[in-house]
Amino acid sequence: MIQVVGIEKGxxxxxxxxxxxxxxxKGERVGLVGRxxxxxxxxxxxxxxxxxxxxxxxxFPKNYHVGTLKQHLIFTQDTILEECMTALRGENAEFEQYKVEKMLLGLGFKISDFCRSPKDFSGGYQIRLNLAKVLVSEPDCLLLDEPTNYLDIVSMRWLTKFLREFRGEMILITHDRGFMDDVTTHTMGIWRQNLFKIPGNSGKYLIVSHFMWNEPS
Ligand SMILES: Nc1ncnc2c1ncn2[C@@H]1O[C@H](COP(=O)(O)OP(=O)(O)O)[C@@H](O)[C@H]1O
Ligand SMILES: [Mg+2]
Known part of the structure; x- marks a missing residue:
């Protein structure tokens, strides 16, 4: 749970x-919309x-960890598997290789990719690697800005299921409204320098915002 109180920014x-x-x-997954x-x-x-x-x-609650999908493609390890392992935060990180492998397979890597260098992969796959890293880090809150940009349909389905089962909080920015509505519990919009959050999908937000505060849809 995060409380934002009286924020101003310019x-x-x-x-x-x-x-x-x-x-x-707690457990809210929010789609963030706004021009x-x-x-x-x-x-x-x-x-x-x-x-x-x-x-x-x-x-923030004590020891609350916020994770995000990093846009920079800088890797320090020699293999995909080791790179992803660096994101583990648990105390028994060395025993959690299976978790990392599951994540990588879900996001479209093959077993034969695990021992290859991150540098050998295209930008799109390097973004997927960053996505795998933030997911294995098991943050209390996930902030995802356009996570599906480089995903194929199979990985999209896998990510959809993963996020629906994710126990923590999440805020998601995506141009893909279908994906947003599949994984979110709430929608929040920015309108006139303020934020409005409603339970429900982006379609409901459009209707509510239009009738409640005359936001053009
Ligand atoms: N570091 C910065 N310095 C000056 N202006 C900024 C900076 N970051 C963002 N802005 C401006 O703030 C506005 C909001 O940017 P941003 O948060 O990226 O919007 P969005 O993600 O909704 O498209 C934009 O007009 C942008 O140019
Ligand atoms: Mg932006």
Whole structure:
């Protein structure tokens, strides 16, 4: 659970958020919608501590870990398997190789890929490797910005099932509304420098936002 209280954020004269307060409740998986430039990625950066808010506070439970899909493709290990193992956080990490293997297979790697170098793979597969890494790290909260960009249909299905069974919190940005609605419990939109969260899918959000606060759909 994350509590965001009275957040304000702007860049220069541009105001993105004004007095934003919301709670990301236990087990909620939220689809984040809003036009380009409204501040979706900035909200992620604030929650990750990569960008600081101008005002307000964010309250995390003790030892709460927020994980995100990294966009940079920098790998330190010689093999796909070892690279993914570096993301394990548990105390018995060395016994959790099966978990890593399951994740890699789900995301479209083959067993014969495990001992190959991350550098031998295309950018798309390197993004998949980053996705596998954040998933095996078992964060309390997942922040995913366009996680399906490089996935084929089989891996999409696998990720859909994985996220539906994910026990933690999640905020998801994606242009794929079908995928969003398949994996989320709530939808949150940015509108007039504020955030509105409703239970239900993005279709319901469009209707509610249009009638409740005249957001154009
Ligand atoms: N570091 C920054 N410095 C100045 N302006 C920024 C910075 N980061 C984002 N912005 C501006 O803030 C607005 C929101 O950006 P962003 O959070 O990326 O929106 P979204 O992800 O919803 O498209 C954009 O107009 C963008 O140009
Ligand atoms: Mg963005």
């Amino acid at each position: 860049f220069g004269t541009q105001v993105l958020f004004q007095d934003v307060t919301f709670t990301l409740g 380009n430039g409204t501040g979706k990625s900035t909200l992620f950066k604030i929650l990750l501590g990569e960008e600081s808010q101008d005002r307000g506070e964010i309250i």
